[in-house]
Amino acid sequence: MTSSLQHAFRPRSSTAPAVVANQLIKHFGDLEVLKGVSLDVPEGTVTSIIGASGSGKSTLLRCMNLLERPDQGELAIADEAIRFDRNPQGDIIGLDRRQLQRLRAKVTMVFQQFNLWPHLTVLGNVIEAPMRVKKLSRKRATALGEHYLERVGMADRRDAYPAFLSGGQQQRVAIARALAMEPRLLLFDEPTSALDPERVNEVLGVIRGLADEGRTMLLVTHEMHFAREVSDQLVYLDQGNIACSGTPEEVFADPRCRQFMAPAA
């Protein structure tokens, strides 16, 4: 994978990547979690990040909407380079909050623990950000919310509160919440890891449907078979470096990659 930050500055076209990360470095204290990772997610494709626990997968994903702020590197979201404040050594020390809020509206996230807001109804969860961030009217946001709840099969529970739903249902609502922002890129952080085994498939089914629609998605997952099936690009992360990447066929055909994945698969 050649990282290509210059794509970010081209006029918007269907082939421009939704997100471009270049040489991201991230420390937690003394621990270097990302050691210069470059990744781009082309528009309309699905990329899965796989790797062992502690390899930096989630950190990399969380850098894509800046829930984690990288210490070094460059990042462009939806054709727009992030304006980082840097010290003279080039370390990132801050960023433009207004730009961040604007861009986060274009890159939404589905969390491992769902993270629904328990004091809002299902519909309330879905329309909150469209109303507050995109300033849609309640009417428009509701129409949008109902559409996406329908899409994940949760329209009939629109007035329920999250505490009354199963894990799989909560995660489907969380997906509708992410879709209702009509983002350029959807991030999934181990979306099935907190689910009972019998609930995993209902969520994977929804994600597969989104992949088939041609949505741009970046996925961190332990579901190796699923990743292989839905992804256009697989990235194997090992101790903060990309050990191996390519199409699923390439990755699974390459003996060097297979050796990396043997313990995980």
Added chain:
Amino acid sequence: MDFSWLSDPFYLGYLWEGFVNTLWLLLVSAVGGLLLAVLVALARLRGPRPLAWLVWAFTTVMRGTPLLVQLFFFYYGVGHLMEGVPGIQETFMWPLLRDPFFFAALTFILSVGAYSGEVIRGAMQSVPRGELEAGRAFGLSGFQVLTRLWLPRAIQLCLPTLTGEMILLLKSIPLVSTIALMDLLQAANIIRDETFLVYEPLLLIAGIYLATTVVLTLVLRFVELNFPGMQPTQRRWLPIR
């Protein structure tokens, strides 16, 4: 037991005035105190460090000294000092600065702010981080995360404790009878002094406090039960098994 004095409109007037003053003081102190408490919690959690320290010191002093001492301090101390400020007697502030109600409300607001501030701070810290992170991840501003997600969730978590704080507040209010404010206890004291009956007036106002507490508990329980997103298992009127 002699309750014949209850037919005296004079005493009933005292009791009514005392009851109204008690309720007013409760309402003003609860509303003002809880608003202050939110600011106290925010300053402790997110304020610049000097402010956080200052608020910690405020909380420690307010929680570490007797309420009665604070009441005297503000009414006799601060109130008396204010008298000496040149020209203050001509300002619109003057009637307020002579009013025991003002100093009582001030003391209770500061006290509730300190106690409930700590309760709200604890509750804010126990809101799962992921919920707030989700807010940020969707582009909500810090203020929106606070007012739409963080505070509502924190208040939901600490409502039962805040109910307790409000009941304690109600029963701190008789302290104001010491600064010449007509509350229920003051009314009972007057009745005792004039009729030489000790227990009957006290029994009556104890009953009024008890009834007010029950009403207050039920009202706050109603709020609690109707808080959006309540866990289904917790939906019982009386929190008794």
